């Protein structure tokens with residue numbers, strides 16, 4: 389039997405222990421050394437946005453793959469909280485954390501729909517048609533119902549037959565401009581999804 393020094397003995401037992409521990413974890417040291425770690429977000433496009441669900445309006449980072457320059461369709465595959473956003477500082481509640489499923493849900497509505505009076509079926513229409521229709525109906529209703537003065541001559545400039553529900557995920561600036569436009573039209577019934 390060959391002579392083994394104390395130093396050689398410690399080297400052998402140390403290497404054997406490390407090898408058997410790694411093997412217990414499911415891989416051999418040789419495989420572990422050969423493996424190159426694949427980062428999930430490597431080559432992804434990062435886009436900042438706002439969670440649409442509630443009035444907290446947390447900032448999110450959306451990651452998509454698919455280079456449009458190579459005619460590949462972009463697809464979002466991961467969403468996480470934006471650590472630089474002052475509202476949520478990188479955190480998301482369970483609803484926000486599941487946004488990627490909401491985006492890819494087969495029942496998600498991605499275009500305007502129109503249901504004609506007296507019918508039960510909804511039909512898709514273009515954004516241009518939807519906006520033209522909304523603008524036309526607003527004008528018609530305002531022309532018919534705008535109240536400039538009360539019966540005793542007091543100027544009020546009210547439009548009481550139409551209301552507005554604003555989005556909670558708007559920035560302060562968007563909310564300010566929305567408020568100015570709605571009030572300048574004379575609309576008094578104005579609420580926000582932030583309260584829902």
Ligand code: SF4
Pocket residue numbers: 439440441442443444445446476479480481482483484485
């Ligand atoms: S992540 Fe949760 S708390 Fe934040 S905006 Fe979305 S639903 Fe609201």
